[in-house]
Amino acid sequence: MRLLLVEDSPRLIELVSETMHEAGWRLDAVSTLRDAEAAIASREHDLVLLDLGLPDGDGLGLLKWLRQEHAGLPVLIITARGSVDERIEGLDAGADDYLVKPFHHRELLSRCRAMLRRNPQAIQPVLEAGSLRYDPATADLTCGGEVVPLPPRERSLMEILMREVGRVVPKRRLETALSEYGQELSSNALELAVSRVRKKLQSLKTGVQIETVRGIGYLLRTNS
Amino acid sequence: MRLLLVEDSPRLIELVSETMHEAGWRLDAVSTLRDAEAAIASREHDLVLLDLGLPDGDGLGLLKWLRQEHAGLPVLIITARGSVDERIEGLDAGADDYLVKPFHHRELLSRCRAMLRRNPQAIQPVLEAGSLRYDPATADLTCGGEVVPLPPRERSLMEILMREVGRVVPKRRLETALSEYGQELSSNALELAVSRVRKKLQSLKTGVQIETVRGIGYLLRTNS
DNA sequence: GCCCGGCTGTCGAAATCCTGTCGGGAAAAG
């Protein structure tokens, strides 16, 4: 589950980033409409959090474009413009929800959840492999009903591998997917994560293991 | 997964190459229509990225030829010609998608993914020869159910040979296919790989062997 | 503030695995 935040205040970016991280979601932040458009075009995100007051223009224009080009993508407007007229304008432009600053981060979170719940396009089915299940919406990995707590990085890794069960995922792809927008991963961060996840998978009996495909990548395989 | 980029700007070639590498795909770049035609004729690629403005002519001509000769091959046009009419012209000529420069590399990536996803031809089926099977998804080579572990180079070799069972594959082609982006292979690396694979094929009873065609290349033949 | 615990990175060692070099020899071509 990957969200896009369009916002130019570093403080707010930090706050939201924090919040989403806590929920087990990944957040990319951009500060301009131009970057936002590019990021959305990449179709990697499941939800957009849009601030209206941006340095290079008004977010409503982006929203209209977005409604034409990416109709199904849920958008939540975050803004200081709190009057009724302004709300109506935002929602009429195609936003799915509207949140006025300042807001409580827990409200943001639950609004996001609600949007993802009601938007069937964005709901990714629960992923399964062996006795493992991963729910992208709640970011819970469970093994036979019991939650397996995983730190963010390891969780992302599992999410990708489970989405491609039985198929090799190239290292390069895993690396870019695990890194937050832009940052490079350190040399062996991926291998570390794999190693750590492996150990956890082993201690539970998951019926699943991560195999190495030398020179290419990794592959989640169900013991059969 | 191997892509062909037809483009004459070195900068753009570099950018795209980077991007595709990140996705774990292989990219070959050519700068002229002539080279493009030759590359496509070799049928090594799963997707073509085509710039329209090339030094030796217009890409649309190539596209039309391509649609006749290689109907299933997905083509994405990359160009600065962004007007509606131009887009329509490109798509009508048989392009599967159309991307206007400048573009964000992540958008390119996801458009490629989308094309490959919807193009069933590019989803590589399991390859078979004799009692051998090679599954590109898991990178497993199996012989009668048992996995035959192969190092990367030998695996690539087998993959190519199996894709062309019964046909001679020129050494040159094998060499470029086995070499990582740019690097030359050492003098007899290919022969080494062939030799090593041969030994493995022999010890199993695969009903398959690699034959030498002197001065040309190799050929995988099923004993019959 | 201060400590604690969880997460992630660095370092480094070790194991494993891959692939090249070398070189003699076989086979085919001319």
Add this chain to the structure above:
DNA sequence: CTTTTCCCGACAGGATTTCGACAGCCGGGC
């Protein structure tokens, strides 16, 4: 018969991968 091409055993260097130990960071609780 000579030349070219190819084959392949043995071996070594090097690349890749794994993982333990440990350190820094950061947020939360006291």
